Amino acid sequence: MAKATRLPLNGLLVVAIEQAVAAPFCTARLADAGARVIKIERPEGDFARGYDDVAKGQSSYFVWLNRGKESLVVDLASPEGKAEVSALLSQADVLVQNLKPGALERLGLGREDLRKAHPGLIMCSISGYGDEGPLSERKAYDLLVQAESGLSSITGGPEAAARVGISIVDIATGATAHAAVLEALIGRSVTGDGADIRVSMFDVMADWLTVPLLHEEAGKGPRRLGLAHPSIAPYGVFRTKDGKDILISIQSDREWSKFAATFLGDADLARDPRFATNVARVENRAETDALVARSFSWLDEGAAIYLLLKADVAFASVNDMAALSHHPHLRRITVETPDGLVAFPAPAPIFRDAPRHYGPVPAIGEHASLAIPEEPAHRKAPR
Numbered sequence: 001m002a003k004a005t006r007l008p009l010n011g012l013l014v015v016a017i018e019q020a021v022a023a024p025f026c027t028a029r030l031a032d033a034g035a036r037v038i039k040i041e042r043p044e045g046d047f048a049r050g051y052d053d054v055a056k057g058q059s060s061y062f063v064w065l066n067r068g069k070e071s072l073v074v075d076l077a078s079p080e081g082k083a084e085v086s087a088l089l090s091q092a093d094v095l096v097q098n099l100k101p102g103a104l105e106r107l108g109l110g111r112e113d114l115r116k117a118h119p120g121l122i123m124c125s126i127s128g129y130g131d132e133g134p135l136s137e138r139k140a141y142d143l144l145v146q147a148e149s150g151l152s153s154i155t156g157g158p159e160a161a162a163r164v165g166i167s168i169v170d171i172a173t174g175a176t177a178h179a180a181v182l183e184a185l186i187g188r189s190v191t192g193d194g195a196d197i198r199v200s201m202f203d204v205m206a207d208w209l210t211v212p213l214l215h216e217e218a219g220k221g222p223r224r225l226g227l228a229h230p231s232i233a234p235y236g237v238f239r240t241k242d243g244k245d246i247l248i249s250i251q252s253d254r255e256w257s258k259f260a261a262t263f264l265g266d267a268d269l270a271r272d273p274r275f276a277t278n279v280a281r282v283e284n285r286a287e288t289d290a291l292v293a294r295s296f297s298w299l300d301e302g303a304a305i306y307l308l309l310k311a312d313v314a315f316a317s318v319n320d321m322a323a324l325s326h327h328p329h330l331r332r333i334t335v336e337t338p339d340g341l342v343a344f345p346a347p348a349p350i351f352r353d354a355p356r357h358y359g360p361v362p363a364i365g366e367h368a369s370l371a372i373p374e375e376p377a378h379r380k381a382p383r
Contacts (some may be wrong), residue, residue, distance in 0.1 A: 004300035005354045007034025012185075014038070014094040015085070016069070017076075019046040021142065021167050022201065023098035023126050024065035025174025026181065030094070032347060032356060038088060038367070039069045040076070045364040056339040058361075063342050066333045068359025070367035076107055089114060089121065092272035094181055094243035098126040099135055111196055121194040122184045124177050140201055142167040148206035154212050157226040173204045227318070233281040234292045237318055244301040245318035248292070248308065253277055255313065264295050336360035 012035040016027040024039075024046070031037040039046070048061045055063040075081040084107065089095060095114070097104060104111060104125075111123055125131075128140020135148075143163055146152045150170070156162025177199045184195035206213075212222045213228075222230045227247060229235035235249045250256050256278075257270035269275050269291070274284045281288045296304060308315045317323070324330060331346040335358050347356070 007354065007356075009185075010034035012036065012093045013088075013091060014096060015088050015092045016040065017085070017095070017097040017099060017104075019098065020048050021061060021065065021170035021174040022177065023096050024048070024062075025171055026065060026124070026177040027069065027096050027125075028065045029174075029178045029347070030096075030181065030357060035094070037069040039066065039071050039362070040074050040085060041071055041364060042072055043075065043365075045071075045073075045309045049364070055342045055344075057338060058337055058339055058342075060344075063335070063337055063361050064344055066361050069362055071365055072363035072367055073365035082108055085109065086372050090118060092118075094120060094185075095121060095123045096126070096177065096181070097124075100139075101125075101127050101131045115194065115196055119194055120188060120192060122181060122188065122197070123195065124181050124197040124199065125182075125209050126173060126199050126201070128200060129202045131198060135202070141161055142169045142201075145169045145201045145205055149202055149209060150212075151205055151209060154209075154222045154224060154230075156224050158224055161224065168203050169205055172208060173199060176204050231282065232278060233285045233288050236289060238289075238293050238296040240296050240299055241299045242300040244304075246296070246301070246304060246308075246315055247318055248313055248315045250278075250281075252314065256281070259311045263307045263313065264291060333358050338363040338366075 008240050009030060012030075014027055014030050014035045016023065016037055017040045018027060019041075026036075027037045027039070046062065046066075048065070051059045051061045054060050068206045072084075074084055076085065083106075089109070089297060100313035111125065114121060114123060127136075128145065129135040129138060140148075143152075146163055147168055148156075149169075152161040152163060155164055158159075177197070179200060180197045187323075188194060197361050206305045212230075215222050219302045225236075227237045228248070232249070232251065237245050237247045239245050250259055253276065256275070257267070260275075261267035273280060275288055275291075279358050299307070305315070319327070334341050334343045337360065342361075
């Protein structure tokens, strides 16, 4: 019989007072790594359960982000509910929550009090705009922060700003929270001390927008270019004579030289001052793109790909979700749900020595009775 694999977070207890996307993204990754994640839901359930019905009649968001968790229904407004959560937190290693700022305090579960009562507890609070500042009390959702942070102003084509096609703010915030929790767990293994982590969606996006912000502050504000790059040329979509769209990227002047000789059929373009450097090609973007577009227009898809490979140029097909669904490179996992098996893209990390297995998606309140270990990991002496 094969030996059972011990996952890195086995034995850790995570209490997740969460809903929607950002916090569940974080705790799903903790569950994948072996943590026991108890998801606290209100009687009607996480409102993300009702976002859509495309996953066997269930929400795609909820199925994706709640695998491997236990669902416990608690009325946090009731004395009994507060006592139940307090008892859980006394045994927990990690608390992840994305209630509105101040909500925990109003429930009698203030973070300062929790830190004093449970010094080994790692708390991660996710909010829209943080606990302080002029917008701290404002409600925040993914698209709202895309707009407020300026992300939407650099997304889309020249005609209008656009939403990024996925919940990028929520996902980025969840990934940031996940990394912060893991850092705190490493720190606790050395010192025995927990942590009080605060992550705001706005801060995450502002951090990710550093490059366009610095361009703006240098007087070179970015323009919306659709599927093109504001600082590199040629880096965009070109159409073959049989109507296939291919996105190419030339990252260096050395690559441009080989591309000019092999694909464009004109090695002199590597020495032409209008195109010899990336700075020059960006300044002459229209002329650069016209040269490339003309060569694509003479070739069908197969011939274009042959020459791109010969020139060692990075390129991609411009696909849609139907193409991704059947993409030969797509890895999937299959999880159990209350309404049957659902397959979706696998998490990106591949642990070759310890293959992952992913737990089922819980029904609302499926885990009404919970067996909690008497000694939480955060009370054990650090190694």
